[in-house]
Amino acid sequence: MNENPKSWTDKLWYLFSSMKMGLALLGATALTSGIGTILPQTELEPDRAEAVSRIWQVLGFTHVYSTAWFRLLLGLLCVNLLVCSMQRFSGTYNRTFKPRPPQNGNDIPQKLRQEIKGSTENLRLKTEKILRDRGFRLIGEESGESWSFVAQKHHLGYWSAFIVHIAFVILISGAILGMFFGFKGTMMAAAGTTTALKNINLSKGTVTQDFGVKVNSAEDRFLPNGERDNWYTNLSIIENGRETASGTLSVNHPFTYKGVTFYQASFDHGVHLTADVTGQTMPIYLRNQGRPFRFPNTDLYLFIGGMMGSPQQPVILFQIYKAGNSQPIQSGQLSAGESTNVQGQYKVTMEGYAGFTGLQVKKDPGVTVVWLGSGLLLLGLMLSFYWRPLLVSGILEQEGRLTLGMASGKIIGQTETEFGKLLSEIEGTNSKERAGLTTDLELKERVL
Numbered sequence: 001m002n003e004n005p006k007s008w009t010d011k012l013w014y015l016f017s018s019m020k021m022g023l024a025l026l027g028a029t030a031l032t033s034g035i036g037t038i039l040p041q042t043e044l045e046p047d048r049a050e051a052v053s054r055i056w057q058v059l060g061f062t063h064v065y066s067t068a069w070f071r072l073l074l075g076l077l078c079v080n081l082l083v084c085s086m087q088r089f090s091g092t093y094n095r096t097f098k099p100r101p102p103q104n105g106n107d108i109p110q111k112l113r114q115e116i117k118g119s120t121e122n123l124r125l126k127t128e129k130i131l132r133d134r135g136f137r138l139i140g141e142e143s144g145e146s147w148s149f150v151a152q153k154h155h156l157g158y159w160s161a162f163i164v165h166i167a168f169v170i171l172i173s174g175a176i177l178g179m180f181f182g183f184k185g186t187m188m189a190a191a192g193t194t195t196a197l198k199n200i201n202l203s204k205g206t207v208t209q210d211f212g213v214k215v216n217s218a219e220d221r222f223l224p225n226g227e228r229d230n231w232y233t234n235l236s237i238i239e240n241g242r243e244t245a246s247g248t249l250s251v252n253h254p255f256t257y258k259g260v261t262f263y264q265a266s267f268d269h270g271v272h273l274t275a276d277v278t279g280q281t282m283p284i285y286l287r288n289q290g291r292p293f294r295f296p297n298t299d300l301y302l303f304i305g306g307m308m309g310s311p312q313q314p315v316i317l318f319q320i321y322k323a324g325n326s327q328p329i330q331s332g333q334l335s336a337g338e339s340t341n342v343q344g345q346y347k348v349t350m351e352g353y354a355g356f357t358g359l360q361v362k363k364d365p366g367v368t369v370v371w372l373g374s375g376l377l378l379l380g381l382m383l384s385f386y387w388r389p390l391l392v393s394g395i396l397e398q399e400g401r402l403t404l405g406m407a408s409g410k411i412i413g414q415t416e417t418e419f420g421k422l423l424s425e426i427e428g429t430n431s432k433e434r435a436g437l438t439t440d441l442e443l444k445e446r447v448l
Contacts, residue, residue: 016083025077032073036064043184043203066204071176078172085165096158101141101148102393109393109405112419116426120400123426127394127402130425136392145398150391157389163380167373174369182364183207190270190285190354191218194238197260200361209260209363212238216246218355220267231267233357249359259363266358271304271316273334276347284348287356292321295346299323302348309335314353390418402426 015021039056040048042063049062060067102108116123124147131138136151183205189195194214198207214236221229236246237257249255254263270287277296284293284302292301301321309315313336320330320342332340334350342348394404404426406419 013083016080017087019084022077022080022084025073025080029073029077032061032064032070035061039064041065066179071179074172074176078169078176081165081169081172085162085169088162092158092162096155099139099150099152099155099391101139101150102395103143103148105395105403107393108395108403109391109407112407112416113403113405114419114423116402116404116423118400118402120396120398123400123402124396127396127404127426130422131392134422136390147396148394149396150393152392153390154387155389155391157383157387160380160383160387163376163383167377167380170373170376171370174366174373177366177369178364179204179366181205182362182366184360184362184364186265186358186360187213188266188268188287188356188358189213189215189218190272190287190356191215192272192283192354193285197361205363209258210239211244211257213262213359214238214243215357218267218357220269220355231264231357233262233264233359235262259365261362261364263360263362264357265360268356268358269307270354270356271307271314272351272354273302274349274351275342285354285356295342298345300343300345302342303328305331307353311353314350316350318348388414390415392419392422 039052039061042049043066049057052062056062060069064070127149128138128140131151134153136153137155138149138151140147140149183202185200185202185205185207187195187200192215194212196212197209200207216234216236217232218234219232221232223229230250232248232250234246234248235255236243238244245257247255247257249262249264251264254261256262268287268290270285270290273284273286275282275284275295286293286302286304288304288307290304292303294301299322301323303319303321304316305319306317307314308317315333315335317333318331318340319328322329330343334340334348336350336352339347339349391407392404393407394402396402404423406415406422
C-alpha cells in the first residue's frame with residue numbers, strides 16, 4: 001500500500017484501510033451503544049426517557065439507534081471493514097490457493113526452523129511421505145541442484161478473518177435495512193374489534209401496509225391445577241373488506257403475514273357493552289381503569305371503575321363524567337344483560353367480559369440478512385479457533401541438508417508442538433535407517 005498517497009481517492013482508500021480507523025470507529029460504536037443501553041430509550045421507556053437531562057435528549061442518546069449520526073457511524077464502520085477485506089483478499093487468496101515454495105533461506109520461517117542432514121534421496125522421499133500422511137497438501141519445485149517445497153494443512157483457515165469481517169458487514173447491513181424499511185409498534189385491542197395497521201402505536205419506522213387486524217378472541221387460559229397456561233389471541237387479516245389470513249398466536253408463538261410479525265406481549269381484562277345511539281347499536285369495549293368512552297357529539301364520558309364477579313356472572317362499576325368536572329355526574333353497577341340510562345340520552349347495556357390482547361407488531365426486512373451474518377460470524381470464529389492453517393516450507397540441498405520451517409502465526413504453542421512431531425518423525429526415520437545400515441555392514445564383516 002502506498003504510504004504517501006497523492007490523489008484524494010488514494011487518501012480516502014488509505015484512510016479507510018487503516019486499522020487505526022477501524023478501531024476508532026469500533027470504539028465509538030461501542031461507546032455510543034453502551035450509553036444507549038444505560039440511558040432509557042424513548043421507544044421502550046418513554047416516561048423515563050423524558051426525565052433524562054435535556055442535553056442527552058438533544059444529542060439523541062435517548063433514541064440512539066434511530067439517530068442519523070449513529071446510522072452514519074455504522075455505515076462508516078461498514079465501509080472500513082469492506083475496504084480492509086478487499087485489500088487483503090488477493091493476499092489471502094494467493095496464500096490459500098497459490099502458495100509458492102521458498103526461493104532461498106530467507107523465505108523459510110525463522111521462528112520455527114530446523115536443519116536435518118542425511119541422504120538427499122531418502123530425506124526427500126520421507127519428507128514427502130510424512131507430510132502427505134499427516135494430511136498436508138504438498139507443492140514442490142526443482143531449482144538447479146536443490147528441491148524446495150511448501151506444504152499446507154487447514155488452508156481454508158486463512159479465510160477466518162476475512163469471513164468475520166464480511167459477517168460484521170452483513171450484520172450491520174441487516175440492522176440498517178431494518179432501521180430504514182421496517183417498523184415497530186404496539187396495539188391493545190379487545191376481542192371483536194378491528195384495528196387498521198396504520199393506527200397502531202409506532203415506536204419507530206413507518207407502516208406502509210394497508211390492512212386491518214381483527215381480534216376474533218383473546219383468552220387468558222389456565223390449567224386444571226390453576227396455573228396459567230398462556231395468553232392466546234386468534235386474529236384475522238382484513239384486506240379490501242375480506243379475510244385473507246387468520247391464525248392463533250401466544251407467548252413465544254408469533255403470527256406472521258406479509259413480513260409483519262405479531263407477538264403476544266400482554267393481556268388485560270375488559271368489558272363489552274352496547275349503546276343505543278340515535279337508533280343504532282354501537283359496541284363499546286373498555287378496560288378496567290382504562291381510557292373512557294366518549295359518547296358521540298357530547299361531552300359525556302363513560303369510565304369503568306371496577307370489575308367484580310366471574311366470567312360467567314360479571315359485574316362492573318361504571319361512572320359518567322362531564323368534561324371539566326372532576327367528580328362523576330352518574331355512577332352505578334351493571335351485571336350481564338342489565339341496562340342503564342345515561343343522562344336521558346343513551347341506553348347502555350352490559351354484554352359481558354371481553355379480553356384485551358396486547359400485541360407487539362414488528363416488520364424487520366433485515367432479519368434474514370442478520371441471520372446470514374450470524375452464521376458467517378460463527379463459521380469465521382470456528383475456522384479461527386478450530387481450523388488454524390499450518391504451513392511447512394523447506395529447501396533440500398544436493399549435499400543432503402534439509403532446512404525446514406513452519407509458519408507459527410500469532411499462537412506459537414500449538415504450531416510448535418506440531419512442528420516438533422514432524423521433526424521427530426523425519427529424524428527418527430533417518431536414525432532407524434542408519435542403525436539398520438550399520439547392522440548390515442557388521443554382519444557382512446563377520447561372514448567374511
